[in-house]
Amino acid sequence: MASREETKLPLKLLVDKERNRVVLAEASRDLIDTLFSFLTLPLGTIIRLVSNKHGNDEAKEIGCINNLYQSVESSIDKVFWNKICKRMLLSPRNPCEELCQKLKLKVDDTEPMKYFMCSNKCKRDGDWVLSTFAEASCSCGKLMDKQMKLYGYSNEGSHADGVFVKGGTIYLIFDDLRVxxxxxxxxxxxxxxxxxxxxHNLTEKSLNVGLNEILDILKQALTSKSPLSDVLLGNEEYKKMCTFSPKLGPKTQGWINFNTSIKLKVTVRKSKKTILYAEAEGDFVDFLLSFLTTPLGCILKLLDGNFSMGCMNNLYKSVKDLNPSWFTGSSGTTPLLNLGVAPQFSCEKQPTRLCQQSTPNYWYSTGGVVKNNVCYANSNGVISKECSLIQHPSLMKLFEPRSPNGTRESYVGFVRRPSLFVVWDDLQVTPLANTSSILLLQKLNVPLDDLEEHELKLEETEALNLMGASLTSKAALTEGLFYLLKKPKEEAKA
Structure with a gap:
């Protein structure tokens, strides 16, 4: 089988010769599957992919999410509960990992999930404990580094009928990624x-695209309306298209609402009408960091057309508009429209209606580990030909990597509690532990009488506004939250 670098997929272009623009392209399901997989990528993965593809390339900046990612990179490990937390944010898990592993051209380079137990075979409350991180510490003090075989699943090869869409037809792709x-x-x-x-002015061009071209298309699609022309024709004259406007009313969607609010203090520069920074505790910082673990498709659904991010909105809308019969899922369903954060990667205090994917059950026997969506178990054993080696399985407890003792009950988030942070307007995060507040104020070089402090409460609408601003602006706090400070004055005039 071809390596990740060698895989190429055919693409036929119809090009406007005079304008040097792609009018439309034709591709098979394999390339469409790869483009649609962009929606499954968590923002942290996207930042890593578009920043590190070539050592001499300029990193693609996505609003100020890059600053959030870099804040995690530069933070000392003591800011987080453990080293795993930092790794989770820098290399978040794709909620469709098993499907994306079957793509002929894989975009996500995150290491596939592995399964580990303690070599002492320790139990918790009578149940075996399973970890998806080798760095997890068992209650006995040893690392849970004994890798276990997962039965009934192989990521080799591609799906017989495609990963997200079926074959049997050629698909049209437009320059703005409409499909x-x-x-x-x-x-x-x-x-x-x-x-x-x-x-008369159109010409055909056939080519094969590989990983480099696909990553370049991903990179351009985040800010440009013409990524195919930009990448495949070398047309660099593109306009950056990222827009957002805050919603002032309540957000209504059919997702579960956790009715969670987060409080924070913001310091405003009155003369400039900008938010300089926010003083926040762990809940707000965890909420911000959860942007990195959230798939792009989740964000597009949550913001519901209230912002424009290059042409990713077109890609998501193409999935919504595609005839359901062309999806590989049963009854014409596709996970692309109902994406959630991967299990164990969500934020517990979540003001938005963002959901976590359901956590699967795992079963253990001397032969290995079985996932409940692959093999089915009962008291008499596992009902599956692939899992015939597993006999008399017992249900396992999944180790919570962000918990001091690995239990779900004690989980609180990515960063330690209690802790205080300064979050700057561009989403750089500075821990206040061992940091001089006086020095921070001096660096601002702002007259003290030009500063004003306000207390804000983030509920669903405010949290979504901040999320949208973080993806489109270099001043996320000001663009996403400053409108809240205008409300009392406007109401007073009314």
Missing amino acids: LQSSPGKSVQQLLQLGYKNF
Whole structure:
């Protein structure tokens, strides 16, 4: 099988010769699966992919999420409960990992999940304990570093009928990443809408795209409306397209609402009408850090068209508009429209309606470990040909990596409690432990009588506004929250 670097997928372009622009492209399901997999990538993974592809490339900046990621990178381990927390934020897990491992061209380079137990075979409350991190410390003091075989699942090869979409048709891809099923009628209709009455100025170009091209397309698609032309034709004359405007009313969607609010203090520079920084405890910082573990498709659904991020909105809308019969899921369903944060990677205090994927059950026997969505177990053993080596399985408890003792009950978040932080307008995070407040104020170089402190409460709408601003602005606190400070004055005038 070809290596990750060697895999190439065919793509046929229809190019406007005069404008040097891709009018449309045609591709098979394998390339469409790869493009749709962009939606499954957590923001932390995206930052890593678009920053480290080439050592001499300029990193693609996504609002100020890059600053959040870099704050985690530069933080000392003592800021977090343990080393695993930092690793989780820098290399978050894809909620569709098992599906994405079957892609012919894999974008996500995160290390696949592995399973570990304590070599002493320790139990907790009579149950075996399973960890997905080798660095986890067992209650006996040893590391849980004995790797276990997972039965009934192999990530080799690709899905017989595609990963997200089915074969049996060619798909149209437009320069702004809109995707449609290809047909002569649709092609004519789309070309006419784009202003082409004939093929006089159009030429065909066939090429094969590999990982480098796909990563470049991902990189451009975050800010540009023409990533295919930018990457495949070397057209660098593109306009950055990222917009956001705060919502002032309540957000309503059909997701579970946890009715959680977070309080924080912000310091405003009155003359500039900007938020300089926020003083926050662990709950607010955990909420911000959870942006890194959240898949792009989750964010597009939560913000519901209230912001524009390059042409990723078009990719998400293409999934929504695609005929359900072309998805590989049962009854025309697809996980791409109902993505959640990977199990154990969510934020407990979550003001938005963001959900975590359900945590699977794991079963243990002397032969290995079985996942409940692969093999099914009962008191008489496992009902599966692939898992015939597993006999008399027992249910396992999953080790919570962010907990001091590995139990779900004691989990509180990524950063230690109690702790205080300064979060700057551009989402750089500075722990206040061993940091001089006087020195921080001196570095601001702002007249003290120009500073004003306000207390804010973040509920669903405010949290979503901050999320949208963080992806589109270099001043996330000001763009996402300053409108809250205008409310009392406007109401007083009314």
